[in-house]
Amino acid sequence: xxxxxxxEKTTAPRAAQAKAPQGAGGDGTVxxxxxxxxxxxxxxxxxHFPVDVVDRDEAATLLARFEATERAHGGRIPPRINQxxxxxxxxxAELVRHPRILDAVEDVIGPDxxxxxxxxFSKNARDPSFVSWHQDGTYWGLSSPDVITAWVAxxxxxxxxxxxxxxxxxxxxxxEHVDTFAETNLxxxxxxxxxxxxxxxxxxxxxxxxxxxxxxxxxxxxxEPNTADYRRIGFAIRYIPxxxxxxxxxxxxxxxxxGTDRHGHxxxxxxxxxxxxxxxxxxxxxxxxxxxxxxxxxxxxPGKLGAGAAR
Numbered sequence: 544x545x546x547x548x549x550x551e552k553t554t555a556p557r558a559a560q561a562k563a564p565q566g567a568g569g570d571g572t573v574x575x576x577x578x579x580x581x582x583x584x585x586x587x588x589x590x591h592f593p594v595d596v597v598d599r600d601e602a603a604t605l606l607a608r609f610e611a612t613e614r615a616h617g618g619r620i621p622p623r624i625n626q627x628x629x630x631x632x633x634x635x636a637e638l639v640r641h642p643r644i645l646d647a648v649e650d651v652i653g654p655d656x657x658x659x660x661x662x663x664f665s666k667n668a669r670d671p672s673f674v675s676w677h678q679d680g681t682y683w684g685l686s687s688p689d690v691i692t693a694w695v696a697x698x699x700x701x702x703x704x705x706x707x708x709x710x711x712x713x714x715x716x717x718x719e720h721v722d723t724f725a726e727t728n729l730x731x732x733x734x735x736x737x738x739x740x741x742x743x744x745x746x747x748x749x750x751x752x753x754x755x756x757x758x759x760x761x762x763x764x765x766x767e768p769n770t771a772d773y774r775r776i777g778f779a780i781r782y783i784p785x786x787x788x789x790x791x792x793x794x795x796x797x798x799x800x801x802g803t804d805r806h807g808h809x810x811x812x813x814x815x816x817x818x819x820x821x822x823x824x825x826x827x828x829x830x831x832x833x834x835x836x837x838x839x840x841x842x843x844x845p846g847k848l849g850a851g852a853a854r
Contacts, residue, residue, distance in 0.1 A: 575646035582650055585757060589714035592748050592756035596643045596695055602753035606697045608634050609663065609776060615819075623831055625662050629798065629814075630827045635661070636814040639780050640800045644693050647757060648782045648801075651691055655785040655802035657809060659690070659795075660834065665776045666705050666769040671727045673705070673768050675735035678717065679781075680760040684791025684837045688714070690760035690783050696750040697776040704775035705766045707748045707756070710740055714759040727768075738763075750777075792837035796830050 574582065576594060585591040597605070612632065613620055620628070629635040638644075639658045648656055666672050680690060700706040718738050740763065748756045748764075758764060760781075769775050782800070788808035789795045796810040804811065812830065815823035 574650035576643065577647055577650040585651060585759075588711035589759035589762035590709050590711055590746070590748070590756065591758075593750050593754040594643075594647050594757065595753065596641065596755050597753040599753060602697060605634075605638065606752070606776065609697055609778075620663065620665075623828075626831045626834065627660055627812075627827065628663070629658065629661055630812055630830065631815050631823055632818050633815055635778075636798075638695070638778065639798065644695070644755065644780065645801050647755075648691055648693060651757065652689055652782065652784045653802075655804065656800050657783050657785055657787075657797040657804070658780060658800045659685075659783045659787075659797045659809075660781040661779065663776065663778050665774065666766075667774055668704075668769060668772045670705070670769040673727060674707075674764075674766040676710075676738075676740055676763055676765040677735055678713075678761045678763055681717070682838050682840070683760070684789055684840075685760075685783065686788045686790050687783075687786070688760050689787060690781060692758050692760070693755050693780045693782065694748070694750075694758065695755040695778045695780065696752055697778060698752050698774055700748070700750040700775050700777060701771075702747050702749070702767075703769075704771035704773060705769040706750065706775065707758075707764055707766050707777075708745050709748060709758060709762050709764040710744050711746055711762070712744075713763040714761040717761060718763075735765075789837065791840060793833050795833055795837070 573579075577585070577591065581591055612628075616624065624631065629639045639661055645656060664674070679692065680688060683690070694707060698704075748758075750756060783797070785799075785802070785804045785806050785808070788806070794810065796812045798812045798814075812826075817823075
């Protein structure tokens with residue numbers, strides 16, 4: 544029998560997360576983007592939003608570049624290309640290094656930052672695709688939960704078009720997951736938690752195009768299908784402090800995006816020479832193979848990203 548996953552919080556944090564002003568906190572202490580009060584709230588709740596990253600025109604430019612990339616691949620970015628696409632496209636490499644994103648990330652995890660992974664999450668109009676309730680770090684094999692995702696909205700993200708939803712406070716413990724490999728589940732293994740979520744604790748992460756949210760690697764989150772007549776597109780960037788290391792498989796690589804790597808736990812990835820440059824494509828293929836060996840370890844069947852079943 545499933546347990547009910549309740550965060551035992553009042554609804555007060557919900558309003559605070561939705562309306563927290565940028566650069567102004569009750570204690571008067573300000574980081575590069577977040578106040579100390581907002582960082583404290585993130586540590587308590589596992590989520591902070593919204594953070595303004597780019598203006599409407601810049602968001603439109605990013606969306607146009609994303610759609611041009613889709614067209615270059617026949618209308619849809621292949622799943623493997625969508626793993627760490629910043630290693631293949633200079634404009635995405637610039638995005639994972641965007642100063643506004645990194646300033647907010649630094650306020651939470653410190654000045655030495657690696658981009659461990661990134662991918663687009665796209666739902667077309669009236670798309671049945673969904674994301675089951677899950678915790679990101681379940682299969683990642685990383686040594687620490689000091690992992691933060693910047694989810695950058697290239698389009699508006701709201702309840703109608705299937706925005707991300709979270710259960711604040713659930714990042715305090717890992718819970719059991721089961722793989723479903725559901726066809727319309729956007730997750731690579733269709734993984735979902737074996738705990739029922741109390742709907743009263745769920746907070747929708749509503750964003751305008753050009754805004755982002757920050758969420759903890761263990762916060763329970765998911766999203767519903769897109770019931771709107773317009774797309775929902777976001778770019779999820781996974782950042783780690785340089786002290787984090789991989790425990791579950793072969794030595795991995797990551798991109799140093801800020802500060803200094805004094806630990807050397809990851810091979811450092813170079814930016815692409817140009818869009819889909821042959822050298823970048825070869826490097827990317829080997830890097831993705833290594834990462835998928837970790838993400839699919841123990842899986843009972845082949846995954847959506849091309850990895851084989853566990854042997």
